[in-house]
Amino acid sequence: MARAATRSPAKGPGITAWLWAGGLVTMWGIVSPSSLLIISLGMLPALVAYFCDRTEQKYALFCVGGLNFSGVFPFLLKLSDDHSFSAAMNIMSNVFSLAIIFAAAGFGWMMFISIPPVVASFLTVLAEARVKTLKSIQKKIVDEWGNGVSTTDQGAAAVVPHMADDEDAD
Amino acid sequence: MAEQPLEADEVAGVVPPEMAEMFEPADAPAENAPQRSGAGGPVILKDRYMLDTATPLTEFDSPSAKAYMVEDRRDLGRKLFALICSPEIPTRLSTIRKQKEDESPGRLDLVDWDVIYWPPLGQRTMAVIYGRPLGGRVQNRLARKETKITEYDVPRKLAEPLASVLQNMAAKEAPHRAIRADNIFFLDEDMTEIAVGENVTSPPGFDQPTIYEPIERAMADPTGRGVGTTHDDIFALGVTIGILVLGHNPVAKIKDDDLILARLDQGSYTVIFGNSRIPLPLLEPLRGMLNDDPAARWDYNEISNWLTGQRTTAAKKKPIKKAELPFSFRGKEYVSPRALARHFSEKIPDAVKAASDDTFEVWLKRSLGAAEMASAVNSLIQNAKFHKDGYQGKDEFVVCNLCMILDPSGPIRYKSVAFMPDGFAPMIASEMLHNNQSQMVGEILSHDITSTWFNLQSPPFPGTSELRANFSTLKGFLSIKEIGYGLERALYEINPSLPCHSPLIAHDYVLLIEHVLPSLDAAAGHADTNQRPIDRHIAAFIAARFDQDIHPHLKALGSDARDTSIIGLLSLYAFLQWKLREQQVLGLASWVGGLLGPAINSYHNRITRGDIEKEIPRLVRKGSLPELFDLVDNAERRKDDRDGYAEARAEWLAAEEEVRDIEGAGDERITKAERAGQQAAAVLAIVITLTVVTLLLILQTW
Known part of the structure; x- marks a missing residue:
């Protein structure tokens, strides 16, 4: 299933959606070109994560994008004091700003890489515990009912006449 | 003789x-x-x-x-x-x-x-x-x-x-x-x-x-x-x-x-x-x-x-059939076909040779004047040649029939025995029990030798129809090989006065069905109790003497499955004790109780088995076979066992399926776990983002 999910190409947005998106971005560029600049440059790691994650769920996008946005958001707030395009350019040309933005995105990548194995190990431990419980139940069943219970043989019981039958016959 | x-x-x-x-x-x-x-x-x-x-x-x-x-x-x-x-x-x-x-x-x-x-x-x-x-x-x-x-x-x-x-x-x-x-x-x-x-x-x-x-x-x-x-x-x-x-x-x-x-x-x-x-x-x-x-x-x-001094009819002497010229057989000369038949039966291979020779047919026709007899002998010899690989071609069978043709009213002479059909019962008792000639007795029945003899009688032998029916029944028993049937059954059916000759109880002269269980009870003291307290003689004796239908018991007894067979044995004896109102049979109960392992093991539930094993000694001390049978093969307990077994089996299979689902998934399970981890990371990242955004907004506002 997972393989199928990864293999099947994600159906891209339609032309209408692209037109809407283009319209909105144009509007956004007209209304607030500074924030558009910060977002478009700052959220590049998220865009990379979107393209790298071929799964349908796009967990990498959520993970990297989320923390990437956390890194971008303080600089968006700075634009509330000076909403000019040059202020946005100053922010985005500042190494320190870029370091914060990409470090946050990197932290997102790190989470995306490091958490799954931990969770997988945890789930494996849980599964093993369940298997142990089930096998213990099976052993109890075999102890009570014999090995025959664990085979396909139905273990036909002896068919013998009953005196009750004879009594009825009388 | x-x-x-x-x-x-x-x-x-x-x-x-x-x-x-x-x-x-x-x-x-x-x-x-x-x-x-x-x-x-x-x-x-x-x-x-x-x-x-x-x-x-x-x-x-x-x-x-x-x-x-x-x-x-x-x-x-x-x-x-x-x-x-x-x-x-x-x-x-x-x-x-x-x-x-x-x-x-x-x-x-x-x-x-x-x-x-x-x-x-x-x-x-x-x-x-x-x-x-x-x-x-x-x-x-x-x-x-x-x-x-x-x-x-x-x-x-x-x-x-x-x-x-x-x-x-x-x-x-x-x-x-x-x-x-x-x-x-x-x-x-x-x-x-x-x-x-x-x-x-x-x-x-x-x-x-x-x-x-x-x-x-x-x-x-x-x-x-x-x-x-x-x-x-x-x-x-x-x-x-x-x-x-x-x-x-x-x-x-x-x-x-x-x-x-x-x-x-x-x-x-x-x-x-x-x-x-x-x-x-x-x-x-x-x-x-x-x-x-x-x-x-x-x-x-x-x-x-x-x-009473009344007039009596003078004895009519039927002339004895004699040949004009004697027939020479093994150096002796015979004029009477009956005497010849007697000696034919004693020298079987020579008799076949003599009868196959054309001179014998000529002697019968010309010297004895018995053309019908000659024709019957000729047919017999031809039939033997045609069926030379079957029993009809065997010398003993040929001579037996030859003697019947030559001496129709004489006894049936087959191999080493000579008997009248109404004397078959003690004859087979003697041959089977003392001369170990069971096979010969079986051949007499299976080859329908008596039927041929009856056909040759003129006037008919007294009680022919009843005897024919008896032999037909015996042949029926012979054709069933299971315990309780066969030659032993024929032996006891036709000999109502014969005691049971099983080695287990022969010394007790068990003549009546009521004596079987007490004798077996006594035999428990000296017999090998690892062996079953039954054999073909006892089973046949019970079947012949007991007036109840025990066919189902015999069928179970004859089963190849050890558990069914031992339960069949117990059910038969329990039925006997119950119907005949027999007293307690401590020795036999102990004997049978010791052999019930396979029957107990036929229960799936080990707790039930343990309970039965614990209960057996108490019932053995009571000497009651019906109670022992009820313990070992109680219908309700059997049903509970079967139902419980089915449920347990379903439960085991469900657990097995789940285990296989968990263990057998392999890469898929790892992939699933990774996917879950990624999901967890994504959720965590969203939560962090929301927290950071919220905190920053709060700080900005202040």
């Missing part, structure tokens, strides 16, 4: 050596007072009769049973004796029962009978108690000249009472078949009243010397002489009268074989009394009674006419 009353040395071939001592000469001097032999002690029969093992009464011995003194503890003055039957020889149980119920004058009074432990034999056997005839044996008294029976006394003193009692017995019970000179007694000391002796301690005709038997039955083995008819009793009566009147057996010195050949050649009367001085008034009656043609032999009406 042992034709005389069994002598000790003859007995050796019939009964085991330890019992041979029972068969000493029957006739001892009448004045023999009871002699204490000092063997064993008293044995009580039915809490009333005390049988003294140390006091044999040899003067009352029968050829197959020794006589001992008996004391009636309720009537000490009563003179009795007991005949101790040989455990190896079938008795006539139905006749015993009838004689006990019916006090018929003219025969020894059968007082009582039972199966008892007899110390000299070291085993149980049947004892029959008779009132003692005070006058002793007629033959002995005549020999000692203490009395005399002249030809004028014969009708009143001898023939009338004997004929009367024989006719009465034949009507009420069965033909006597043991009428002979030494089996006639004086009931009183004055020797005025005579009575016939016992006829129940051996099969019909078994104890008879050959001269007392009509020629066709005389040629049969003692065990196969058959129940016979009144004609056979009349023949024996004629011989008895002749011998008592003469005072001796005129052919005592002639060998049986020579005597039979002579009788075949010249006729019985001529051979036995032809050279004796038979009184004139007895000539015609003896000729009539000794006529070799049963149809022309005197019957009781003729005897009655003679006794």
Whole structure:
């Protein structure tokens, strides 16, 4: 299933959606070109994560994008004091700003890489515990009912006449 | 063939050596007072009769049973004796029962009978108690000249009472078949009243010397002489009268074989009394009674006419069929086909060669004038050639049929036996149990040999339809191989007087179905309890004697599955104990209880098994097989076990499926776990983002 999910190409947005998106971005560029600049440059790691994650769920996008946005958001707030395009350019040309933005995105990548194995190990431990419980139940069943219970043989019981039958016959 | 009353040395071939001592000469001097032999002690029969093992009464011995003194503890003055039957020889149980119920004058009074432990034999056997005839044996008294029976006394003193009692017995019970000179007694000391002796301690005709038997039955083995008819009793009566009147057996010195050949050649009367001085008034009656043609032999009406002085028909002597020229076989020449048949049966390969030769057919046609016989022999030989690989082509089968063609009224002669069809029962008992000839008996039934014999009889043999039906039933049993059927079943079905011959209980002389469980109970003390307390003999005996339908029990018993088989055994014995209201059988319950492992293991639930195992000793101590059976094979418990097993199985399979689902997923499980991890990371990242955004907004606002 997972393989199928990864293999099947994600159906891209339609032309209408692209037109809407283009319209909105144009509007956004007209209304607030500074924030558009910060977002478009700052959220590049998220865009990379979107393209790298071929799964349908796009967990990498959520993970990297989320923390990437956390890194971008303080600089968006700075634009509330000076909403000019040059202020946005100053922010985005500042190494320190870029370091914060990409470090946050990197932290997102790190989470995306490091958490799954931990969770997988945890789930494996849980599964093993369940298997142990089930096998213990099976052993109890075999102890009570014999090995025959664990085979396909139905273990036909002896068919013998009953005196009750004879009594009825009388 | 042992034709005389069994002598000790003859007995050796019939009964085991330890019992041979029972068969000493029957006739001892009448004045023999009871002699204490000092063997064993008293044995009580039915809490009333005390049988003294140390006091044999040899003067009352029968050829197959020794006589001992008996004391009636309720009537000490009563003179009795007991005949101790040989455990190896079938008795006539139905006749015993009838004689006990019916006090018929003219025969020894059968007082009582039972199966008892007899110390000299070291085993149980049947004892029959008779009132003692005070006058002793007629033959002995005549020999000692203490009395005399002249030809004028014969009708009143001898023939009338004997004929009367024989006719009465034949009507009420069965033909006597043991009428002979030494089996006639004086009931009183004055020797005025005579009575016939016992006829129940051996099969019909078994104890008879050959001269007392009509020629066709005389040629049969003692065990196969058959129940016979009144004609056979009349023949024996004629011989008895002749011998008592003469005072001796005129052919005592002639060998049986020579005597039979002579009788075949010249006729019985001529051979036995032809050279004796038979009184004139007895000539015609003896000729009539000794006529070799049963149809022309005197019957009781003729005897009655003679006794009352009425006119009697002269004995019609049927000419004996003889050839003009003799046929030579193994150096001897024969003119009678019956004599030839007798010798053919003794030399089987030579007989086949002789019969296959054209000269034999020519002899039958031209010299004997029997074209039909020749044609039948020719067909037989051709049939044998055609079926040379089948049983029809075997020499024994061919000679058997050849003898039937040559001597249709003679006995059936197959391999080493010669028997009349109505004597089949004791014959197979003897052959199966003492001569180990089960296969031969099986062949007689499966090859329908008796059917061929019946077809050749003209006029039909008495009771043919009943006998045919019996043989058909026996053949049916033979065709089923399972325990409870087969040859053993045939043996006990056709021999209602035969005790069970299973090695487990043979020493207990188990004659009645009621004795089976007590005997097995006793056997538990000395038998190998690792073996099952049943075998083919016991199963067949129960099937033959028990009047209930035990087919389902036998089917279970015969199962290849050990658990079903042992439960079948238990169910059979439990059914017996329940139906027969038997007392507790502690030993047998313990024996069977020890073998129930497979039956207990047939339960799936181990807790149930444990419970049953715990409960068995308690029920064994009660000696109740029905309760033991109910414990081991309770229907409700079985159902619970089956249902519980099905549920447990479903539960086990569900767990197994889940385990396989968990374990067997492999890469898929890892992928799933990773996906879950990624999801968790994404959720965590969103949460962090929302928290950071919220905090920053709050800080900005302040």
